[in-house]
Amino acid sequence: MTGRRLEVDRTLCFGTGLCSATAPGLFTLGADRIAVAREGELTDPDDISLAEEVADCCPREAIILRSRDAGVSRRGPVIS
Amino acid sequence: MADTVVPFELFGSDYFRDPYTALDWLRVNSPVHRYVFPLGDVPMWVVTRYDDAQAILADTRFSTAEWRGSAEFHAAGLSIGGESILAQTIPGLDPPQHTRVRRCAMSAFTPRAVEKWREDIRRVIDLTIKDWEPGQERDLVSEFAAPIPPSVIATRLGFTLEGREDLARDVDLLISTDPAEHPLIPGARERFCERGRELVARKRAEPGDDLTSAFIRAADEEGRITEEELVAMVIIMIIAGVGTTKMFIGNAMLALLDHPDQRALVTGDPGVLGRSGIEELLRYESPVASVPWRFPTEAIKVRDVEIAPGEPVMVMIASANRDPEVFDDPHRLDLTRGGARHLGLGHGIHNCLGAAAARLISEMALATLVERFPDLRLACPREEIRRHEVWALNDYRALPVVL
Numbered sequence: 001m002t003g004r005r006l007e008v009d010r011t012l013c014f015g016t017g018l019c020s021a022t023a024p025g026l027f028t029l030g031a032d033r034i035a036v037a038r039e040g041e042l043t044d045p046d047d048i049s050l051a052e053e054v055a056d057c058c059p060r061e062a063i064i065l066r067s068r069d070a071g072v073s074r075r076g077p078v079i080s
Numbered sequence: 081m082a083d084t085v086v087p088f089e090l091f092g093s094d095y096f097r098d099p100y101t102a103l104d105w106l107r108v109n110s111p112v113h114r115y116v117f118p119l120g121d122v123p124m125w126v127v128t129r130y131d132d133a134q135a136i137l138a139d140t141r142f143s144t145a146e147w148r149g150s151a152e153f154h155a156a157g158l159s160i161g162g163e164s165i166l167a168q169t170i171p172g173l174d175p176p177q178h179t180r181v182r183r184c185a186m187s188a189f190t191p192r193a194v195e196k197w198r199e200d201i202r203r204v205i206d207l208t209i210k211d212w213e214p215g216q217e218r219d220l221v222s223e224f225a226a227p228i229p230p231s232v233i234a235t236r237l238g239f240t241l242e243g244r245e246d247l248a249r250d251v252d253l254l255i256s257t258d259p260a261e262h263p264l265i266p267g268a269r270e271r272f273c274e275r276g277r278e279l280v281a282r283k284r285a286e287p288g289d290d291l292t293s294a295f296i297r298a299a300d301e302e303g304r305i306t307e308e309e310l311v312a313m314v315i316i317m318i319i320a321g322v323g324t325t326k327m328f329i330g331n332a333m334l335a336l337l338d339h340p341d342q343r344a345l346v347t348g349d350p351g352v353l354g355r356s357g358i359e360e361l362l363r364y365e366s367p368v369a370s371v372p373w374r375f376p377t378e379a380i381k382v383r384d385v386e387i388a389p390g391e392p393v394m395v396m397i398a399s400a401n402r403d404p405e406v407f408d409d410p411h412r413l414d415l416t417r418g419g420a421r422h423l424g425l426g427h428g429i430h431n432c433l434g435a436a437a438a439r440l441i442s443e444m445a446l447a448t449l450v451e452r453f454p455d456l457r458l459a460c461p462r463e464e465i466r467r468h469e470v471w472a473l474n475d476y477r478a479l480p481v482v483l
Binding site for chain 2: 017021057060
């Protein structure tokens with residue numbers, strides 16, 4: 001697996017604290033109580049798969065995982 | 081702070097008439113308060129400050145899994161799920177199981193997904209009030225707030241809801257702390273599990289374009305959740321549909337009736353509900369007065385108090401949401417309020433999965449009432465509107481009005 005870029009869309013984030021509680025190593029809440037990614041670039045496969053899981057759990061779809069070459073992967077399989 | 085004597089009876093009848101005076105006192109005088117739960121004399125803790133509440137909900141060492149509760153907690157029979165499938169519902173799971181199950185359900189409940197429910201919600205609301213005329217007397221709880229959310233959820237899950245009143249009674253039993261009702265709890269638990277298994281079996285035989293069928297595929301074809309987690313998922317959707325959104329619609333309408341100026345704001349501009357009004361109503365009178373008990377997985381210090389592993393902690397959302405350190409003039413209802421996020425839909429890994437659905441259903445329901453019945457008023461003296469006396473809830477049993 002190649003590296004991925006991890007971002008939080010701070011205009012969508014509500015600060016529910018789900019990501020920072022589930023994966024405190026990857027996310028934290030800023031002074032404005034909105035989430036931020038601690039590391040922009042993820043290379044460890046365990047970190048990447050955890051980030052994917054958390055992105056799928058985010059109630060605001062505010063977590064973005066971007067491959068360096070391909071486009072944006074916002075979510076996993078969609079149930080609707 | 082431990083064993084502080086309080087000048088009122090916590091969770092007694094007077095408390096439910098005005099919980100905020102008692103909570104204000106605790107927040108100042110005993111923010112991490114030692115409390116002995118009357119049923120079974122279980123030592124517990126009551127947390128009332130916003131920052132402490134948020135910190136606990138953000139800390140996964142405070143588990144929601146009931147099996148982690150103290151020996152006294154279990155001896156008193158306070159576990160809601162017991163050994164049943166109910167113990168496998170999302171709110172009671174720890175990571176990594178929680179993350180795996182929640183991941184499977186979340187995409188159906190994001191704001192983007194829920195936006196597609198609008199037509200269904202509209203249809204359900206219109207059907208519910210099709211015979212309503214100005215001047216009639218109606219009970220907004222039993223005739224409006226109670227039927228609407230479960231019908232919407234049932235539609236999404238792909239079945240028609242039968243026996244809603246029986247279900248609602250069983251939900252009450254599950255959370256009852258009345259000793260007289262305790263022998264009835266295992267029966268209610270079993271009826272829920274049975275209903276969940278039946279619905280899954282029925283949908284497995286005849287799948288459709290609905291959420292239950294999607295969850296079944298996630299279990300059977302993709303192996304993302306177990307059979308027990310699948311049944312628990314369907315059960316928790318039904319419980320949530322019957323419970324919290326109903327309470328919120330009632331609480332919110334009562335708050336608007338109590339504040340004619342704020343109601344006038346909605347009349348003049350119903351959009352205020354979607355911008356900030358619903359959030360303020362959730363802050364002001366969240367249906368969840370306390371989130372489910374948290375059980376420390378190790379000894380943890382909150383302020384100067386050490387909480388032992390397994391000792392149940394009540395995180396009082398009703399108090400955190402009225403903390404003057406965080407919200408200016410916290411007892412004032414101001415539908416245009418911005419600023420800090422309320423904790424009415426929780427915080428951390430267990431923040432409300434159905435939040436977007438609850439927001440949309442209640443926004444559309446409230447806007448409809450305010451718009452169609454401009455003269456709507458209480459049909460009884462205000463003091464006769466009483467909270468149901470359950471420590472974790474802000475729940476009114478009836479809201480009689482003249483349309």
